[in-house]
Structure formats: C-alpha cells, structure tokens
Amino acid sequence: MSLTREHLAQEIIDAGRFLYGRGWSPATSSNYSTRLSPSEALLTVSGKHKGQLGIDDVLATDLKGNSLEPGKKPSAETLLHTQLYSWRAEIGAVLHTHSVNATVLSRLTPEDFIEFEDYELQKAFSGISTHESRVRVPIFDNDQDIARLAAKVQPWLDAHPDCVGYLIRGHGLYTWGARMSDALRQIEAFEFLFECELKTRSILNR
C-alpha cells in the first residue's frame, strides 16, 4: 500500500524534530526526502529550520531535481537525493545530517574512506547480518557545486551496490533506506559508530 503525500510529509516533519533534537541537524542544516512515486521525490524546502518543519516546508521534485511546485525552492542538495532514487528503485527515504561527530571525523580522516569492523551495531545497516563484516564509508571532499559532487559520488555507488551511506568532508552524512524508519535507524547506527571511532582514536592518540 503506498502512503499518501500527507503521510510522507509528516514522516519528514517528524524526522526533522527527532534529528534536530539529537543535535544532528543544527542551524537550518540538513535535508530529508521520501520517494513520492517512481519518478518523483518529496523533499525539504531550502533553508528551513529542521526542528520546526511544517506541512508547507516540503515540495515535490522530479528525479532530475527540478521543482514541481513553482514558488518553492528545493534543498540546495536536491541532486544528492534524487541521484539515490535513480540509483536504486527500492530506496524510499534519504536523510542528510550535520552532526558534530560526522564533521570532526571526516575532517580528521586523511583517507577517502573510513571502515567499521567487528562492531555488533553494524547489523543495524541493511544487508548486514554479522559483526564479522566490513562497512566502508567513502568520504568525498566538500564542494559547493552539487552537480559536480554528485558526479563524484555516482561512480562509487555504481561500484558499491551495497553502500549504506557516505560522508562529505567537514559537512555531513548521507544515508538512506527502504522506508523512513530504515533511514533513521541507519543515521543512529552511524552516529553510534562515529562516536566509538572518535573515542577510540582519542584514547589511542591516532
């Protein structure tokens, strides 16, 4: 059964309240979306306070990132959402957050990825059923040109169909799921793992 636009909009509003409340979407940062149809997404309007979203703070776009609602400006990062919906038909929700831990960890890491291994919580990611797995999270350098950034992300996605999320250096996290609840679970898992990684690095001084 497909969800109504009203229900999907409410999922975005609720996600914003939760993510802002956890401190992962401060100062109008972040953007969220759900799939509206095979060829359309419902996405946050640019520049809104994500803890105070209302029913008018979302809009429909096509999968090229064009607004389907004149007068409403879609997120500056719309293309990073729509490329994911085009990439995998089963993706139903995409979340982008700006937590302190994602920002610091991505800045501290000179490599173009981080890898999680032997954490039980890796099983919170879709497709992972054991701690004996490796979750590689690519880190892309930040870029104000979102089309150029999306063009750098696409080859990674194509080469890694099991990718569960990625970081943009000094900027934030993108993750997704079949439903909003799946994307939210992955955000929580990432945040837990980022914190473990930072604590481990500070104890080991690396």
Ligand SMILES: CSCCC(=O)C(=O)COP(=O)(O)O
């Ligand atoms: C103040 S955060 C800068 C823009 C950004 O990175 C972001 O996530 C929010 O952009 P949007 O256009 O979606 O509001």
Ligand SMILES: [Zn+2]
């Ligand atoms: Zn952002």
